Amino acid sequence: MEILTFFISFTFLSLVVASSLDPEMVKKIHGECFEISHLPRDSLDKIRAGQVDLTDLAVKEHLFCYTKKVGFVNDAGILNDDLIKKRLALQIKDENKVEEYAKICNAPKKEGEEVNYFAAKVVACYYNSFPGIVIM
Template sequence: MKSFAFVLALTFVVAVYGLTEEQKEKIKAYHKDCSASSGVNQDLITKARKGEFVEDPKLMEHLFCFSKKAGFQNEAGDIQTDVIKAKLGAEIKDSATVDQLIKKCAIKKATPQKTAFDTIKCYYESTPQHISLA
């Protein structure tokens, strides 16, 4: 699926069916920018690509950076449910399924970084197929 919300599961793994080259390039650019600004250990990204999400502050910062760039969270860390819903809805034609996924995964936590981390992890665990972009 090309939905950017799944791309959120994301920075590293994406359920990709018909993702355009432009979208792939944006994702790679977001990853590169966020890696540089967060200083995340690339081994943690490799693990996340395989579904092993280590609760590391730099990884969490990386995911928050990506989430902001994708429009899923604003600068304050608030979840942008309408953006997520619109992007998910473009791929998942069943609005009840979209609403369920958002209700399950897009939950505000104590910090914006923890929100991004947990949301991405939940999307990863809740989507059936993942293809590495890097």
């Protein structure tokens, strides 16, 4: 039980550092997004482990909600590259790596692509391509 508590605390602290948002704000944003998406709360751990089910509507809705509220993406599906890079730079000190990671995962939304699918795809890219990076 202590190990689980430590892991949850560590994951939450990583999330806060990565997003550079106040811990209460992160909790509030996820709470609001859980209400919208009805995503089971334990699904966030799966997402952070790279298990992003892009066919699950709740996953897509939650990830779009969160990325929109923190400013990573807007309603039209346009990414805020500068903000994402700034958040990545909190974890990665090598500016070239930040640019490389962003170039791989921050591809523009394709015409006709659902915005919630697009946001989930970007999050999945970071977690699958760069283990240890906390994007949300």
